[in-house]
Amino acid sequence: MRLVILDNYDLASEWAAKYICNRIIQFKPGKDRYFTLGLPTGSTPLGCYKKLIEYHKNGFLSFKYVKTFNMDEYVGLPRQHPESYHSYMWNNFFKHIDIDPNNAHILDGNAADLQAECDAFEDKIKEAGGIDLFVGGIGPDGHIAFNEPGSSLVSRTRLKTLAMDTILANAKYFDGDLSKVPTMALTVGVGTVMDAREVMILITGAHKAFALYKAIEEGVNHMWTVSAFQQHPRTIFVCDEDATLELRVKTVKYFKGLMHVHNKLVDPLYSMKEGTEGDWSKILLE
Amino acid sequence: MRGGEGASRAPVLQLTNCRILRGRRLLREDLWVREGRILDPEKLFFEERLLADQRRDCGGCILAPGFIDVQINGGFGVDFSQATEDVGSGVALVAQRILSHGVTSFCPTLVTSPPEVYHKVLPQIPVKSGGPHGAGVLGVHLEGPFISREKRGAHPEAYLRSFEANAFHDVLATYGSLDNVRIVTLAPELGRSREVIRALTARGICVSLGHSVADLQVAEEAVQSGATFITHLFNAMLPFHHRDPGIVGLLTSDRLPPGRHIFYGMISDGIHTNPAALRIAHRAHPQEEPLGPSGGVPEPGCPHTPSSVPGGPYPPPPQSLPSLLSRHQDPVRQHSSDGRVHPAFPAGHRLQCGVSPGGCVAAPRPATGTGEAQGHPGLRG
Numbered sequence: 001m002r003l004v005i006l007d008n009y010d011l012a013s014e015w016a017a018k019y020i021c022n023r024i025i026q027f028k029p030g031k032d033r034y035f036t037l038g039l040p041t042g043s044t045p046l047g048c049y050k051k052l053i054e055y056h057k058n059g060f061l062s063f064k065y066v067k068t069f070n071m072d073e074y075v076g077l078p079r080q081h082p083e084s085y086h087s088y089m090w091n092n093f094f095k096h097i098d099i100d101p102n103n104a105h106i107l108d109g110n111a112a113d114l115q116a117e118c119d120a121f122e123d124k125i126k127e128a129g130g131i132d133l134f135v136g137g138i139g140p141d142g143h144i145a146f147n148e149p150g151s152s153l154v155s156r157t158r159l160k161t162l163a164m165d166t167i168l169a170n171a172k173y174f175d176g177d178l179s180k181v182p183t184m185a186l187t188v189g190v191g192t193v194m195d196a197r198e199v200m201i202l203i204t205g206a207h208k209a210f211a212l213y214k215a216i217e218e219g220v221n222h223m224w225t226v227s228a229f230q231q232h233p234r235t236i237f238v239c240d241e242d243a244t245l246e247l248r249v250k251t252v253k254y255f256k257g258l259m260h261v262h263n264k265l266v267d268p269l270y271s272m273k274e275g276t277e278g279d280w281s282k283i284l285l286e
Numbered sequence: 287m288r289g290g291e292g293a294s295r296a297p298v299l300q301l302t303n304c305r306i307l308r309g310r311r312l313l314r315e316d317l318w319v320r321e322g323r324i325l326d327p328e329k330l331f332f333e334e335r336l337l338a339d340q341r342r343d344c345g346g347c348i349l350a351p352g353f354i355d356v357q358i359n360g361g362f363g364v365d366f367s368q369a370t371e372d373v374g375s376g377v378a379l380v381a382q383r384i385l386s387h388g389v390t391s392f393c394p395t396l397v398t399s400p401p402e403v404y405h406k407v408l409p410q411i412p413v414k415s416g417g418p419h420g421a422g423v424l425g426v427h428l429e430g431p432f433i434s435r436e437k438r439g440a441h442p443e444a445y446l447r448s449f450e451a452n453a454f455h456d457v458l459a460t461y462g463s464l465d466n467v468r469i470v471t472l473a474p475e476l477g478r479s480r481e482v483i484r485a486l487t488a489r490g491i492c493v494s495l496g497h498s499v500a501d502l503q504v505a506e507e508a509v510q511s512g513a514t515f516i517t518h519l520f521n522a523m524l525p526f527h528h529r530d531p532g533i534v535g536l537l538t539s540d541r542l543p544p545g546r547h548i549f550y551g552m553i554s555d556g557i558h559t560n561p562a563a564l565r566i567a568h569r570a571h572p573q574e575e576p577l578g579p580s581g582g583v584p585e586p587g588c589p590h591t592p593s594s595v596p597g598g599p600y601p602p603p604p605q606s607l608p609s610l611l612s613r614h615q616d617p618v619r620q621h622s623s624d625g626r627v628h629p630a631f632p633a634g635h636r637l638q639c640g641v642s643p644g645g646c647v648a649a650p651r652p653a654t655g656t657g658e659a660q661g662h663p664g665l666r667g
Binding site: 101102 | 329337
């Protein structure tokens with residue numbers, strides 16, 4: 001894995017956004033060649049989404065030839081509910097960019113046949129040629145998407161009942177009222193994300209530190225499902241200092257020492273606008 | 287980028303780089319419209335799977351529902367109470383000129399006049415939809431003649447009337463047809479007013495209390511009978527008194543029918559009322575919508591010129607709400623002292639999905655200089 005450690009949340013978000021931007025542009029997407037992106041929700045990726053929107057608004061990045069697949073969606077919450085993941089993605093990302101609505105895929109938590117909906121989602125991913133880059137986060141209990149502790153590490157998209165840790169963590173989005181938090185969700189499986197050609201996990205904040213430790217310094221364990229990515233050929237963990245608080249000093253020093261290598265992945269920063277390759281900070285300051 | 291439908295689908299217009307009024311706040315949001323109806327873009331994206339066909343950059347303007355002026359006696363040389371052969375042209379002129387002040391619908395108002403004037407003028411002011419040609423006419427506002435002698439203000443004493451004898455029949459005899467009438471201002475202390483109020487509201491006419499010396503109890507009874515509006519709050523009525531708040535007390539009365547909303551107009555030109563009084567009214571009941579008549583004072587050339595109105599001289603026109611608005615930093619915010627904004631009107635229009643905007647206005651960013659409000663009649667629903 002690559003462990004990319006930035007000083008704070010904003011820098012981590014920016015690094016992640018630059019990486020995604022470069023990957024899309026270097027892929028050279030077009031009419032017959034879509035870039036497929038897996039996307040997360042929650043508070044961690046908000047900074048990254050803001051940066052991507054900024055790059056789009058500046059004309060450097062277009063999502064016209066990008067297909068997206070979100071990781072999960074609550075079951076039983078109306079699509080237009082302000083806390084549904086459809087609303088999250090619309091307000092925080094889709095409405096600000098130029099993606100074709102037909103290419104933005106999110107599981108439907110109100111489908112008549114939930115398992116059929118999950119199977120169809122897997123088919124759509126297959127039809128799109130698989131996922132080029134799956135961006136995800138990590139829960140305080142070490143879960144990826146809603147693959148709660150105990151989920152099979154080869155699982156596929158399915159219905160899951162949420163663990164108490166997750167419900168508690170989500171309560172803040174529902175006025176702190178536990179009874180309002182959905183208890184079930186549709187989620188991509190660990191296996192589904194493992195199938196992606198590349199995986200990027202965003203982890204920020206001290207409350208995620210223990211989960212990060214369990215995910216990368218201990219063994220592969222279905223109680224900490226993010227640990228499955230130790231067996232993925234191309235995984236990047238992007239985190240801030242606070243998220244490394246439970247790691248060994250040795251681990252942190254090693255990966256910090258590699259930052260000059262990691263930074264080559266985001267510098268130079270590519271752009272879809274002609275003549276603007278290179279350091280965007282110079283361009284944006286003009 | 288479209289969904290699977292054919293080219294015959296109506297185009298979707300996305301207005302960008304604007305601020306819209308929603309949930310009593312100004313938000314930086316795009317406004318999506320199709321065939322004159324406001325769309326929910328999230329629904330459009332996820333259910334219809336469509337993007338916009340056209341985009342228009344609003345240059346940072348505020349998009350707000352057009353103002354509705356419920357009390358305007360004329361303007362630009364026109365006096366609606368004057369019984370000419372061609373009242374329609376005067377109405378059309380005013381309708382066209384008030385657009386640039388942000389008003390997209392209005393109620394031409396007639397002051398106390400003899401029956402002949404009503405019989406001649408009213409049929410010439412039909413309800414009319416607005417558009418780029420001018421603001422819509424919602425119906426006439428008849429301010430008088432059934433008002434208090436003491437509080438007649440600038441209204442001519444000779445033409446004041448009462449309906450004590452025959453109640454609603456007196457009303458019909460005075461006005462002639464009520465077909466084009468939308469609001470009637472009357473003084474509820476006049477005998478048999480409750481009957482008259484009930485008869486008017488049964489015909490869908492809004493009854494407003496004004497030019498009156500009614501105490502709070504009489505005012506409450508009038509509301510119980512159907513009155514829903516107060517004409518220029520504070521002016522031409524008894525002042526607020528702590529033992530009898532009068533009509534002003536309706537704002538905080540607990541004797542109103544449940545669910546009933548009282549609306550009130552205010553002349554907020556800084557001359558008829560002190561801004562502190564307006565703020566008291568607003569804070570007393572922030573949910574109730576204050577409205578400002580846009581025509582504060584008649585122009586020279588109208589019958590009610592400064593020389594003929596007692597108590598003059600009056601300041602040059604138009605010391606009106608829209609021009610006040612144009613001088614302030616944030617025109618829409620000026621409606622409210624605590625920084626919240628109200629789309630100011632009783633007709634229930636909001637910039638919400640599924641609603642025809644019925645005329646929307648783009649209010650400009652604050653300019654460094656003062657000047658006229660330069661609204662654009664943007665959309666027409």
